[in-house]
Amino acid sequence: MKLYKKEGTILQILSFSNENAEKGDYLLVEDPDARKALIAQVIDVQFASIPGVLEELLRTLPDGGVPIQGEDIDPLEIAPHITYIQDASLLVCKIRATLENEMISPSSSWLPSRSQSTIRKLSVPMLMKLANVEGTRPIILGGTKDSSLLTIDAASLDGRLNIITGKKECGKSHLSKLLMVSLIGYKATVVIFDLNGEYSSIGMTADGKRNLHYHKIHALTPSQNFKVALKQLHLNVVMGILIHALHLPGTSAREFRRIWKTLKDQGDLTLSALGEAIRNLNCNQHVRDALTSRYHAIVNSGFFTDNLAEATLLEESLLKSKEEGGAIVINLRNTSTIDRQILVEYVLGKLVDSLQSWKLKAVFLFAEEAHLYLRETYWDDIVTRMRHFGIFTTFITNQPDTIRESIYRQADNIFLFNFTNEHDLDVVSRAARVDAETVRSIARDLPLHHCLTLGKVVRDFPIVARVRTLDVKTMGETRLFFKDKN
Amino acid sequence: MVIEQYTITTTPKYNFPQPTIDTTLPQRFLEQSIRSLKQVQPQRFQLNQQPFQQYNTYEQHPSHLRLNHTPITLKANHQETTIAAVDTSTIKIGETATGIIIAIRGATTWKQSRRYHYTRLGPFIFHITEENKNEVYNTLEKAYFNTYYNSNRSASPHLTQMPTRLASLLERWLQIILAKTVSHGLILFDGSLTSGTFDTPVQRMKEILSLARKNKNIVLAFSKMTSLRVNGYLITEQLPKHEPPYLLETTGLRFKSPMIPLGDVYVARLNKAKYAFRLDIDRETPLQQRMTAIEKLLGNDLYMQGYPETLRLSHILCTFTANEVLAIKHFITRKHGIQIINRPDMHKLLFGPFGKGEIYS
Numbered sequence: 001m002k003l004y005k006k007e008g009t010i011l012q013i014l015s016f017s018n019e020n021a022e023k024g025d026y027l028l029v030e031d032p033d034a035r036k037a038l039i040a041q042v043i044d045v046q047f048a049s050i051p052g053v054l055e056e057l058l059r060t061l062p063d064g065g066v067p068i069q070g071e072d073i074d075p076l077e078i079a080p081h082i083t084y085i086q087d088a089s090l091l092v093c094k095i096r097a098t099l100e101n102e103m104i105s106p107s108s109s110w111l112p113s114r115s116q117s118t119i120r121k122l123s124v125p126m127l128m129k130l131a132n133v134e135g136t137r138p139i140i141l142g143g144t145k146d147s148s149l150l151t152i153d154a155a156s157l158d159g160r161l162n163i164i165t166g167k168k169e170c171g172k173s174h175l176s177k178l179l180m181v182s183l184i185g186y187k188a189t190v191v192i193f194d195l196n197g198e199y200s201s202i203g204m205t206a207d208g209k210r211n212l213h214y215h216k217i218h219a220l221t222p223s224q225n226f227k228v229a230l231k232q233l234h235l236n237v238v239m240g241i242l243i244h245a246l247h248l249p250g251t252s253a254r255e256f257r258r259i260w261k262t263l264k265d266q267g268d269l270t271l272s273a274l275g276e277a278i279r280n281l282n283c284n285q286h287v288r289d290a291l292t293s294r295y296h297a298i299v300n301s302g303f304f305t306d307n308l309a310e311a312t313l314l315e316e317s318l319l320k321s322k323e324e325g326g327a328i329v330i331n332l333r334n335t336s337t338i339d340r341q342i343l344v345e346y347v348l349g350k351l352v353d354s355l356q357s358w359k360l361k362a363v364f365l366f367a368e369e370a371h372l373y374l375r376e377t378y379w380d381d382i383v384t385r386m387r388h389f390g391i392f393t394t395f396i397t398n399q400p401d402t403i404r405e406s407i408y409r410q411a412d413n414i415f416l417f418n419f420t421n422e423h424d425l426d427v428v429s430r431a432a433r434v435d436a437e438t439v440r441s442i443a444r445d446l447p448l449h450h451c452l453t454l455g456k457v458v459r460d461f462p463i464v465a466r467v468r469t470l471d472v473k474t475m476g477e478t479r480l481f482f483k484d485k486n
Numbered sequence: 487m488v489i490e491q492y493t494i495t496t497t498p499k500y501n502f503p504q505p506t507i508d509t510t511l512p513q514r515f516l517e518q519s520i521r522s523l524k525q526v527q528p529q530r531f532q533l534n535q536q537p538f539q540q541y542n543t544y545e546q547h548p549s550h551l552r553l554n555h556t557p558i559t560l561k562a563n564h565q566e567t568t569i570a571a572v573d574t575s576t577i578k579i580g581e582t583a584t585g586i587i588i589a590i591r592g593a594t595t596w597k598q599s600r601r602y603h604y605t606r607l608g609p610f611i612f613h614i615t616e617e618n619k620n621e622v623y624n625t626l627e628k629a630y631f632n633t634y635y636n637s638n639r640s641a642s643p644h645l646t647q648m649p650t651r652l653a654s655l656l657e658r659w660l661q662i663i664l665a666k667t668v669s670h671g672l673i674l675f676d677g678s679l680t681s682g683t684f685d686t687p688v689q690r691m692k693e694i695l696s697l698a699r700k701n702k703n704i705v706l707a708f709s710k711m712t713s714l715r716v717n718g719y720l721i722t723e724q725l726p727k728h729e730p731p732y733l734l735e736t737t738g739l740r741f742k743s744p745m746i747p748l749g750d751v752y753v754a755r756l757n758k759a760k761y762a763f764r765l766d767i768d769r770e771t772p773l774q775q776r777m778t779a780i781e782k783l784l785g786n787d788l789y790m791q792g793y794p795e796t797l798r799l800s801h802i803l804c805t806f807t808a809n810e811v812l813a814i815k816h817f818i819t820r821k822h823g824i825q826i827i828n829r830p831d832m833h834k835l836l837f838g839p840f841g842k843g844e845i846y847s
Contacts, residue, residue, distance in 0.1 A: 050808075076516070
């Protein structure tokens with residue numbers, strides 16, 4: 001390989017077919033005189049502009065588009081040299097850092113010698129070692145192209161905002177399960193908004209046996225084993241549900257607040273007492289109607305109960321998880337949009353409450369397709385306010401434009417699977433921790449189950465890895481009509 | 487057809503038609519090539535700074551030439567006939583302290599059963615110096631004619647003429663191979679049938695034409711460029727208003743000794759493209775056979791700008807592309823350890839952007 005050009009943070013390197021450099025690979029451009037080296041990542045592979053190649057190709061196709069038949073008697077064996085030159089490629093590389101005295105700095109301000117520099121591939125383990133990525137709580141994400149393991153530190157997910165995105169069926173849920181299971185292994189508390197009911201079985205192996213994490217997985221299905229009593233609710237949580245999920249107008253909300261306080265003072269915070277109070281409320285007919293309709297929505301959700309014995313599971317699960325780590329899977333499958341929003345309002349309110357009162361240290365929240373249940377104001381809350389309470393969110397989506405730009409800008413880590421759509425790539429490339437060229441070039445060519453990891457988990461050295469398999473029962477597969485389809 | 491009746495014997499490196507033709511020349515080419523390249527080691531090597539020049543022969547001006555402006559009308563004859571063509575190319579790769587490094591390649595192309603086929607021979611790479619030029623040339627001459635090139639040093643070719651000389655040797659050898667192996671076909675040569683130069687000795691050309699006739703072949707030589715003029719104008723630019731295809735006949739072609747025309751010269755305009763070419767047809771070929779030959783050529787070959795495709799392919803296939811020149815440089819650097827040096831280009835050094843090189847000066 002030979003250094004050809006440097007423009008800004010882009011290096012162009014001439015490479016030959018036997019050197020096998022591909023998109024995503026890291027190269028070390030060492031200047032022996034400067035005693036420094038540039039660490040650059042291949043973001044595109046192009047044909048080198050070799051003079052005469054067009055003529056060479058044209059003369060192989062002169063006979064009406066069919067290759068002309070013939071024999072080349074090449075006694076000096078020049079043909080391999082022609083192929084060697086013709087197949088030369090130009091590696092477009094993004095400079096990631098400078099290595100000097102075994103220390104990495106993000107600088108790319110110096111120019112290595114074009115004639116004296118030596119260029120070699122930098123293996124992922126070596127890069128990880130130099131960048132000190134692994135840490136003390138390793139999570140093996142998968143294998144890289146050079147058959148090494150990509151290991152990240154669980155601590156680099158702590159206090160961070162993460163995004164897992166890619167087009168559907170490319171392995172996003174699989175990766176989120178892997179991260180979840182790994183975090184549980186380090187005794188972390190994980191809460192999952194499970195839109196498709198696919199996380200409930202991560203305590204089981206693929207063949208249906210219980211795995212190591214079986215007792216740490218708490219699957220909560222609303223209206224079944226997950227109910228809540230009004231007495232357990234704080235007024236602000238209820239108001240959140242009414243205003244944000246059920247869109248209760250301001251005047252009616254004020255009336256509700258008054259009713260709630262009265263019932264609480266009377267020690268009679270039950271569904272039946274609430275219904276009776278609304279019926280007997282001496283107020284404007286429209287206000288009463290508004291409150292009545294919300295009351296029925298709450299009752300019909302089946303999520304609320306007057307039986308305290310039925311309403312302790314979330315609290316218990318959080319307590320269990322606090323000690324030994326665990327995952328609370330909120331199964332949102334088969335719930336209506338309104339019920340889903342009620343649930344999410346409740347759970348987030350409960351988490352904030354628990355964290356504020358230090359019942360919990362911190363929670364890793366995994367939210368699949370959050371735009372389907374997360375109210376507008378929560379997006380900003382999650383990246384600002386809730387982070388300080390200790391809620392560290394990972395968004396999982398196949399529609400990157402449903403996540404607000406502000407989330408991308410503040411995302412600490414992005415796990416990017418394949419995207420071919422330009423618009424999707426545009427959205428993701430707005431993330432602050434990554435350059436648009438890398439996203440556009442590498443993500444488009446990612447094979448199935450391969451993920452481009454960006455951000456703090458890899459010390460800002462984007463790395464492509466094939467996500468390792470996980471021995472858990474999969475529940476997120478697409479239901480097919482033609483079962484025998486390959 | 488005879489071309490496909492070669493008896494091919496496998497050699498460790500490549501195949502040559504063995505029993506019917508002389509294979510000495512390519513083997514000598516290879517031997518001389520390797521031998522000459524070994525002599526350059528471990529010299530340093532200066533890349534050719536001039537634009538790539540691929541040499542062509544040129545002709546002298548004859549006198550008493552007349553052009554008959556009455557066109558001989560032609561009609562395509564589709565009777566299946568093998569069309570074969572040959573061309574060679576040479577290029578200077580660079581210079582060493584003592585000589586030049588050149589590459590030579592030849593190609594034969596033939597059209598048979600509506601498909602084109604080719605055999606390409608080379609490239610052969612030579613390091614030619616003042617010391618080895620006679621040895622190289624004589625060895626190849628001996629392999630070809632079993633005679634030595636003129637041993638008189640004063641008559642030996644200049645170093646810069648060696649690429650054309652060696653390419654001509656290869657070209658004549660390929661022509662003789664076609665003349666021997668094709669029968670009842672048309673053999674197309676690049677250039678003219680004028681003989682008597684260093685590159686085209688009379689005896690050698692006569693032998694080639696004789697061999698071709700023996701196998702019922704007709705030799706047609708197309709010149710891409712000509713300097714033949716009548717009344718001060720090029721013969722290819724005096725075209726009558728007549729629907730092509732047609733030929734214009736010339737008479738009175740005579741050259742100064744030792745040059746001898748072995749063909750009769752025509753101007754051929756073979757399709758509606760506005761280009762016409764000088765066409766030499768073997769003098770020994772009867773007139774009727776000449777016309778039939780051209781009509782068979784019209785009926786069996788394609789024409790790009792009025793030039794036979796078979797011959798065009800030969801030219802295209804043997805021409806060196808810039809990519810191949812790079813590959814040859816890579817080969818001589820890697821295989822023979824010749825270090826590339828950058829000697830300043832005096833034209834560019836002195837004249838800057840006006841320094842285009844010797845060939846334009």
